[in-house]
Amino acid sequence: MPEIQLSIPAIGEGLQEARVVALLKQPGEMIARDEAIYQMETDKAVMDVESSVSGRVVRWLAAPDDVLAIGAPILVVDSSESDSSQPAPAPAREPAGTVSLRIPAIGEGLQEARLVAILKQVGEPVRRDEAVYQIETDKAVMDVECPYEGEVTEWLAQVDDVLPIGAEVARFRTGDAVGEPSSASAPAPASAPSAPPAQSAATGGRRRDIPPRTRSYAKEKGLTAEQLESVPAAGAKLMPADIDAFLAGGAKSAAPSRGGNYSEQPMGGKQRVLASRLQRGNQIVVPGMMSVVVDWGQIETLREEQKAKGGDFQPSSFTYFAYAVAKAAASHPVMRSTLVGDNVIRTYDNLQLGIAVALPGDELVVAVVRDADSLGWEEFASQARERINEARGGKDQADESVTLSITNMAGHGIREAMAVVVPPGVATIFLGEAYNGLANDVPGEFKVMRCANVGITIDHRLINGVGGAEFLNAIRDNVAGIRGLCS
Numbered sequence: 274m275p276e277i278q279l280s281i282p283a284i285g286e287g288l289q290e291a292r293v294v295a296l297l298k299q300p301g302e303m304i305a306r307d308e309a310i311y312q313m314e315t316d317k318a319v320m321d322v323e324s325s326v327s328g329r330v331v332r333w334l335a336a337p338d339d340v341l342a343i344g345a346p347i348l349v350v351d352s353s354e355s356d357s358s359q360p361a362p363a364p365a366r367e368p369a370g371t372v373s374l375r376i377p378a379i380g381e382g383l384q385e386a387r388l389v390a391i392l393k394q395v396g397e398p399v400r401r402d403e404a405v406y407q408i409e410t411d412k413a414v415m416d417v418e419c420p421y422e423g424e425v426t427e428w429l430a431q432v433d434d435v436l437p438i439g440a441e442v443a444r445f446r447t448g449d450a451v452g453e454p455s456s457a458s459a460p461a462p463a464s465a466p467s468a469p470p471a472q473s474a475a476t477g478g479r480r481r482d483i484p485p486r487t488r489s490y491a492k493e494k495g496l497t498a499e500q501l502e503s504v505p506a507a508g509a510k511l512m513p514a515d516i517d518a519f520l521a522g523g524a525k526s527a528a529p530s531r532g533g534n535y536s537e538q539p540m541g542g543k544q545r546v547l548a549s550r551l552q553r554g555n556q557i558v559v560p561g562m563m564s565v566v567v568d569w570g571q572i573e574t575l576r577e578e579q580k581a582k583g584g585d586f587q588p589s590s591f592t593y594f595a596y597a598v599a600k601a602a603a604s605h606p607v608m609r610s611t612l613v614g615d616n617v618i619r620t621y622d623n624l625q626l627g628i629a630v631a632l633p634g635d636e637l638v639v640a641v642v643r644d645a646d647s648l649g650w651e652e653f654a655s656q657a658r659e660r661i662n663e664a665r666g667g668k669d670q671a672d673e674s675v676t677l678s679i680t681n682m683a684g685h686g687i688r689e690a691m692a693v694v695v696p697p698g699v700a701t702i703f704l705g706e707a708y709n710g711l712a713n714d715v716p717g718e719f720k721v722m723r724c725a726n727v728g729i730t731i732d733h734r735l736i737n738g739v740g741g742a743e744f745l746n747a748i749r750d751n752v753a754g755i756r757g758l759c760s
């Protein structure tokens with residue numbers, strides 16, 4: 274069998290080198306095509322690199338912590354396959370002018386990427402090696418730098434488009450002499466396997482039947498990478514419909530079993546979703562927490578007046594509070610914002626307000642009042658009732674546009690707690706039970722006041738302490754002035 278060399282792949286335009294983090298195969302071991310063989314690190318991320326051929330490891334040409342140039346040889350493999358990892362001959366230099374920016378080869382074995390964000394607008398000057406857009410694969414979200422100096426003349430793709438490696442994403446005008454890769458040099462999409470490739474935790478192999486669009490969908494639904502590996506596929510590829518079936522509890526799972534002094538049963542679908550969201554939040558959110566005391570008597574008085582009127586319109590005390598929160602968000606756009614990647618802030622025109630709803634068996638789902646900050650009082654109360662009733666029926670309404678949520682523990686005797694922020698949300702409001710406390714609006718004067726503690730947990734990556742405090746104080750003012758707010 275011929276001996277061939279595998280080289281450090283091009284991870285993105287503008288990158289020149291990578292550090293070897295770990296060697297995953299030893300000399301003499303067999304490797305399969307698309308199996309992870311080593312890890313490397315750039316300023317983008319740490320990622321596995323898969324083999325483009327099958328064969329036996331002969332020898333490594335580098336060691337962990339070595340820093341190698343892009344294209345440098347790293348491994349010799351004894352294989353009957355031709356060496357598809359070697360770089361193609363350099364293209365001929367072309368005159369300066371308009372060229373294509375293409376989705377780069379992010380790693381061997383990857384076939385497509387999702388466009389996450391466009392960082393430069395048409396006509397905006399771009400420097401060589403400056404980030405122009407962001408892409409996401411099953412490896413990471415990363416910036417892509419421009420190898421030229423000039424300006425974008427046209428974007429040929431939109432945010433959230435899933436594009437094959439080598440696809441044209443933009444047209445670019447430059448004064449440099451360039452050698453633009455032809456579309457023929459882009460990796461060809463792999464043919465679909467006839468059956469899902471085997472996945473074994475013992476071998477540490479990565480499932481190859483999960484397209485990036487499915488990984489992206491799973492991430493939106495809150496699944497961790499570990500959970501995704503266990504989702505069964507109905508066909509040759511794992512599709513979004515398989516994710517939906519898994520989260521709905523429709524996928525086959527192990528039956529309850531007993532040990533000597535314990536029993537085990539699969540976690541319910543709704544709790545799996547919640548656990549995934551919480552785990553992801555714990556990994557990336559930088560939490561900050563603060564609280565204030567609000568004058569709850571105003572809401573209680575208004576609620577009693579409405580009950581005395583009779584009729585079908587009987588909003589709860591919590592609904593009044595939720596409206597105060599929604600209206601506060603109208604003047605605090607950061608509460609309608611979320612982070613896209615690491616450095617892009619997306620601000621929605623209106624607030625999609627999440628409300629945590631408890632179900633029997635200690636399950637939890639989220640009701641969502643759409644465009645909550647733009648609604649009048651009665652319309653808000655009506656929609657909140659409808660959405661909460663749907664949630665009590667088991668319908669989880671959360672999606673990536675829900676940036677602010679409320680958790681209500683007033684009916685459970687809890688006065689103070691630290692709420693959890695679940696991405697892409699940036700803040701969670703906590704409401705505690707009402708109690709008799711002391712008013713502090715007049716210094717030196719003591720009087721009893723109906724109080725409630727209202728806390729906020731913020732994602733400090735996007736919201737700083739002053740911003741969180743100002744929003745919390747706006748809620749307090751709205752609660753105190755709830756009569757005027759709802760009139």
